[in-house]
Amino acid sequence: MVPIIQVKDLTYTYQNSKVPALQNVSLTIEPGQWIAIVGHNGSGKSTLAQMLNGLIAPQSGEVYIDGELLTEESVWAIRRKIGIVFQSPDNQFVGATVADDVAFGMENNGVPRAEMIPRVQAALAQVGMTAYADHEPARLSGGQKQRVALAGVLAQRPQVIILDEATSMLDPQGRHDVVSLMTSLRKTGQFTIISITHDIDEAALADQVILMDNGKVITSGTPAEIFAQGEMLQQHGLTVPLSEKVRQGLLQAGVKVADHYLDEEQLVKNLWTLHSNK
Amino acid sequence: MDITFKQVDYTYQADSPMATLGLRDINLHFKSGTYNAIIGQTGSGKSTLLQHLNALLIPTKGEVVIGQQVVTPQTKNKELYDLRRKVGLVFQFPESQLFEETVLKDVAFAPKNFGKSVAEADEIARRALRLVGIAPELEDKMPFDLSGGQMRRVAIAGVLAMEPEVLVLDEPTAGLDPVGREEMMTLFAKIQSERNLTVILVTHQMDDVVRYAEQVVVMEQGRVLKTGQPQEIFADIPWLHQHNLELPSTGRLVQQLQQQGFQFSQVPLTVPELLAQLTPQLKQVVTYE
């Protein structure tokens, strides 16, 4: 299988900066995977995301999308394959109505009008925002705005969807809505999802977690592999999930809880076997 | 400064067909020097309430008493100059309000505006920047060249440079990474105790509410639904669900443990509280004295 994303030895330093934002980053991502990229602010996650769709050109190294090398010539075709939803729900709207906004990206890519209308409708239906097609984007809640932004990306029929902290500015309800939408998009099997997130519960949904710091990939693995390394996460400015905090606390109190990471459900089951009345 | 709301109503676009309810019959007291949290769903009126604290909004009915200043529907703008210096408001996404060409100028803007000399204002600004953890080498950068988290700190330094007595924070940690959030919350706690500020925090982070707030105000549809200490507010899980309120992060795990058959005398709100109630219910490894 051709990897959907392959990054080789990427390095990038911003013009007015002395330290590189990315240093020798190499990655391979298989199609259909849900990848979470975690790392504290400034670790290089957004720079990497923007490099994947050619918003920023690498100073050295290579990006292959679906087997094709990203170059000045291929960047336009590749941008159609990769859609990004950004952090701030407010700065990504251009249309006067929700429907216009969803159509905007397609207009830019020269999709014929006749084809645009059904695509807009399908995308809005996919994110559950059909009833808002004629509304003004500015008047939506944060969570609704992010769903519309996601519809704009979906309408372009991308292979990869990148969500760059797309839930981090939402209230709990908005976050929940966007995350369940991501879960249902994954089920279609049509997309590779890259979610850049600080929400450890969101990262726990991924197939693979990539930890970045200082412009480098520190490690990657399944959520269980990554979350078991509490000390390392803390060293790189992240926290461990609640279930891991509790497991560590119980170990210290002398309880013979499992010796590896458990999610909440598994932890509850494990603790029940240790109940003192059994 | 003590702050009291007496039967406050606020209507957006009052006297127009577009009139929308912002606040209804608010009665509240924030004691001087205390740490208060306001929680509630989006649209429940939290930001509307906060904007009454420095009279950005003036009640449509009732009165707000802030220190010596009484704000009623009749209060004129020019009477509010002093109040606005004393109440520092950190808006949601404060970084969007940075406007000066360097970090230092941005933070020094308020003290300059309130009559300090350039040298004094710069000095106050530097102190505020150090307090929020912005290094000297960033002072001459353009605010927009900084990372989101750094811009947020600069914006907060801008408010601290006014040396306010009341610090009003509208979701100040939204969008920060966990360590950034923790640092920011620790910072607010430190400033609060050092300068004996009254803090009023709007947040969706219930763990922060539990950890820092002495009084919690729950808002729903423009009204105060409940006030109390965190222990009182978070004791009743079904009530929280009924009003679409989040639990502290321990809450979800506690519910699963309860469903499995574990017993809790009261809902543990922090990890140490959870461990204290859980450990006695589990078989221990035998330890010898």
Ligand SMILES: Nc1ncnc2c1ncn2[C@@H]1O[C@H](COP(=O)(O)OP(=O)(O)O)[C@@H](O)[C@H]1O
């Ligand atoms: N436009 C820019 N100009 C200069 N430096 C930048 C710019 N954008 C980001 N940086 C710097 O690059 C590094 C990586 O930033 P970023 O990729 O945004 O990290 P993250 O998304 O993980 O927070 C940081 O040190 C940041 O300050």
Ligand SMILES: Nc1ncnc2c1ncn2[C@@H]1O[C@H](COP(=O)(O)OP(=O)(O)O)[C@@H](O)[C@H]1O
């Ligand atoms: N400028 C405004 N004009 C009209 N209505 C507003 C305005 N700002 C807020 N509202 C309305 O007032 C209510 C309370 O909003 P707000 O105080 O922003 O809630 P919260 O901060 O809890 O999300 C909502 O119904 C909102 O739509």
Ligand SMILES: [Mg+2]
């Ligand atoms: Mg980023």
Ligand SMILES: [Mg+2]
């Ligand atoms: Mg608000």
